[in-house]
Amino acid sequence: MMFPPRIEVLYIEDCPQWQAALHLARSAARMAGAAEVDVFAIEVRSRQQALRLGFAGSPTILVGGRDPFPGVRTGRLACRVFQTPRGPAPLPDGGQLTDAIRAALAGQPFTRRA
Incomplete structure (x- = not known):
């Protein structure tokens, strides 16, 4: 039995x-x-914590411990920009996030669609 991923x-x-x-994460789930x-929701307060958690800017959404929208992990406490089908945005595409959660539920890797 597959357990639901932690988000x-x-x-x-x-x-x-x-x-x-x-x-968005709750809706996509x-x-x-x-x-x-x-x-x-986990507040990141230090560069060390950011590096340990795999933080790629705020917000970073982890599905089963993995970032479905990988980017550079700099440890910088800064805002993030996502590449979405509609162009750069402050949040990931909801459909892509839903697909990532479905893949995690099935135990499959997530391949982001353009």
Whole structure:
């Protein structure tokens, strides 16, 4: 039996998008058929913590401990820009996040579609 992946939204206090990212992650989990999945918000407060957690800017959404939107892990406590089908955005594409959660539920790697 496959257990639902843990979903974490890593953010910095000054990020204006972190609450929207938390809502997006919860919505994507429901759309992926994983409504029972807990989504955790984790504030990143130091460069060391950022590096340890795999933080790639705020918000970073981890699905089963992996970032479905890999980018450079610099440890910088800064906002993040995602490449989406509509161009650069402060949040990932909801459909891509839903696909990543579905893949994690199936124990499959996620391949981001353009």
